[in-house]
Amino acid sequence: MAETLLRVENVCKHFGGIYAVDGVNMNIREGGIWGLVGPNGSGKSTLFNTILGLQHPNSGGIYFKGQRTNNMAPHQIYDLGVVNGFQIPRLFPSLTVLDNMLVAARGQQGDGFFNSLFLREKWQKQEELLTDEALDILELIELRKHIFSTAGELSGGQRKLLEIARALMAHPTLLLLDEPAAGINPVLGKKVFQKLQDLSCSGMTFFIVEHRLEILFEFASWIYVMDKGKTVAEGNPEDIVKEAAFYQAYLGKE
Numbered sequence: 001m002a003e004t005l006l007r008v009e010n011v012c013k014h015f016g017g018i019y020a021v022d023g024v025n026m027n028i029r030e031g032g033i034w035g036l037v038g039p040n041g042s043g044k045s046t047l048f049n050t051i052l053g054l055q056h057p058n059s060g061g062i063y064f065k066g067q068r069t070n071n072m073a074p075h076q077i078y079d080l081g082v083v084n085g086f087q088i089p090r091l092f093p094s095l096t097v098l099d100n101m102l103v104a105a106r107g108q109q110g111d112g113f114f115n116s117l118f119l120r121e122k123w124q125k126q127e128e129l130l131t132d133e134a135l136d137i138l139e140l141i142e143l144r145k146h147i148f149s150t151a152g153e154l155s156g157g158q159r160k161l162l163e164i165a166r167a168l169m170a171h172p173t174l175l176l177l178d179e180p181a182a183g184i185n186p187v188l189g190k191k192v193f194q195k196l197q198d199l200s201c202s203g204m205t206f207f208i209v210e211h212r213l214e215i216l217f218e219f220a221s222w223i224y225v226m227d228k229g230k231t232v233a234e235g236n237p238e239d240i241v242k243e244a245a246f247y248q249a250y251l252g253k254e
C-alpha cells in the first residue's frame with residue numbers, strides 16, 4: 001500500500017460557537033486524486049486552510065509525511081511540498097502569462113545575487129527547461145496562445161487555469177485545489193482533471209474540493225464527504241453514490 005502523505009487526526013477548528021471543522025480524520029496516501037465534497041458551509045475550505053497553515057486548528061493533529069504541521073507557517077508547509085493552488089504564490093496581474101509561470105517555479109538557479117552573476121550559463125539552461133515545461137502545461141490548459149498577454153487581461157476562468165498551471169510549476173508533492181472546475185466550461189474542466197490524473201500516475205497527489213461532482217467522480221480515486229464539520233462518508237466514487245449519508249448531507253434529511 002502507498003505511503004501515507006497526509007494524516008488528519010481528530011482536527012477541530014471553531015470560530016466562536018461555530019464548529020466549522022469538528023473532529024475530522026483523514027488518511028491521504030501517495031498518488032491519485034482525493035476528493036472532498038459536501039454542501040456549502042460544511043467546513044471543506046476551513047479544513048484546507050488548517051492543512052495549509054492559513055488557520056491553526058483548535059485541537060487535533062495534522063501530519064505531513066509523519067511531521068506534525070499544526071503550528072507551522074504557510075511557507076514552511078509549502079516548503080514541505082504541500083501547495084495550495086490558489087493562495088500561494090499569487091498571480092501577478094501585470095506580468096505576462098509566461099512570466100507568471102516562470103516565477104512560480106520553485107528554487108530557481110538564478111535566484112540570489114551570487115547565482116545570477118556566476119552561474120549564468122547554468123541559469124540560462126534552466127530557464128530554457130522551465131520555459132519548455134511552462135509551454136507544455138500552458139498548451140494543455142489552452143493558454144499557450146496567451147503567453148504574452150498579461151495575467152490581468154485573462155478572463156476569470158483563464159486566470160483560474162493559470163493558477164493551477166503555476167501550482168504545477170512548483171512540483172508539489174501534494175496539491176490542494178479548492179473548486180478548480182468552477183467557472184471553467186465542462187469540456188475544459190474534464191481536460192484539466194484528465195491532466196491531473198495523468199500527473200498523479202507519475203507520483204503527484206491531489207486533494208480537491210469540487211462542487212462539480214460529475215467531473216470529480218469520474219477521476220477521483222477516493223472521496224470524503226463532509227457535513228456540518230464532520231466526515232460523514234468516505235469511499236471510492238462508485239461506492240459513495242450508494243451511501244445514504246452522501247445524499248443526507250446534500251438533501252439535509254434522513
Ligand SMILES: Nc1ncnc2c1ncn2[C@@H]1O[C@H](COP(=O)(O)OP(=O)(O)OP(=O)(O)O)[C@@H](O)[C@H]1O
Pocket residue numbers: 015018019020038039040041042043044045046047
Ligand atoms: N473566518 C471565519 N469566521 C467565522 N466563521 C467562519 C470563518 N470561516 C468559515 N466560517 C464558517 O465555518 C463554516 C464552514 O465554512 P467553510 O467555508 O469551511 O465551508 P465550505 O464547505 O468550504 O463551504 P463552500 O462549499 O460554500 O465553499 C461556515 O458556517 C462558515 O460560515
Ligand SMILES: [Mg+2]
Pocket residue numbers: 044045046178
Ligand atoms: Mg469553500
